[in-house]
Amino acid sequence: MRRAEKADRALVVDILVKSFHDNKSVNHVVKQDRHKAKRMKGLMEYSFDLCLSFGEIWISDGNTGCALMLHPRERKQTLRSVLLDIKVAIFAIGLLRVASIAKREQAIKNHHPKGDITYLWFIGVDPKYQHQGIGSTLLLNVIGRSKMAQRPVYLETSVLKNVAWYKSFGFEAFETLEFSYTLFLFRRTG
Template sequence: MLSLPSEAVIRRARGSDHTTVTLTLAAAFDKDPVTSFCVRADARHWWAMHVAFKRALDLFQPYDLTFVANDGQGAALWARHDQWQLTFWQEWWLIPLYLRVCGIDRFMRLDRGFDSMKSHHPTEPHYYLYLLGVHPDHQLQGLGSALLCTMLERCDREHMPAYLEASSPRNIPFYRRHGFQVIEEFTFGPGGPPLAAMWRSPS
């Protein structure tokens, strides 16, 4: 049985959490290699980070696999393997938004990066961890582990593997401690930062 930190209160996210969780994820991923590669770096950077993560929350909320820690100090966005990819029309509808988030040149980086992620994504049934972030003010307190373990317990009950892409090398040991192993390394599109594809078989 995976154990959770006693001070962590984990629950499913509600629509009313989105403002707080958007702030949390924007802060958590502000220095992330992928967001640094794709999101505009000018005076509108912080606005762009908020918009990008708000949209991610909106897209993943219908799957009912988004969890928050302590009312928004951390969050994890999950989906089944057959849920997470957008339809052609969803992608088309998002183009104007992401052009503003990234700028024209960096939008192409984002587009090619997502294509790379899709091409390397496993086809075997699994649960996919799209994002896990804890606000910098609350990191190193066990909230990331608590968020992760909540869903990994479900994976074990359902005998379902889990998959993620680690965008920062410093996060790989964290995921290894929870049973994930690196199965492949690739870049987030041409010239993009390296991603470690990680897989966890159910215990």
């Protein structure tokens, strides 16, 4: 496993686009039109750029999986981050949908504590390589790094089969949010 660098952007984006193509939560954020594939790619590029600046990105051995961790307290408002926000609003979300997506994001953040946390934004494995332990190895890395930094881990999923998977790693489902789908909020404090 290795920490991603700027040169890994295309690789990480490709893994995430493949992994989250049918994800209810991601598809709720990305405007659903004939440009869906480009919009999803834009969302994943945005996520990569933010985590590279204000978090960590880890790539599995074999370059088949990745985990994007954001450290929200480290996030600074810079000209670059504002431009990234504008770009994702226009090209991934769609301007007419920004307010509703911002409301969704705020509903999620309202359930996070004010202190330092690790926000596991995305963990994905190329579908051709799933069920081989790659995601588990990535998740254990996230847990270990967060433990060393004394940060609880927060995440959410809209994928029902992932609920039991996260619980098996000691995560607690502490809340659900209802949109056009159910979003399960998880935390791991130890």
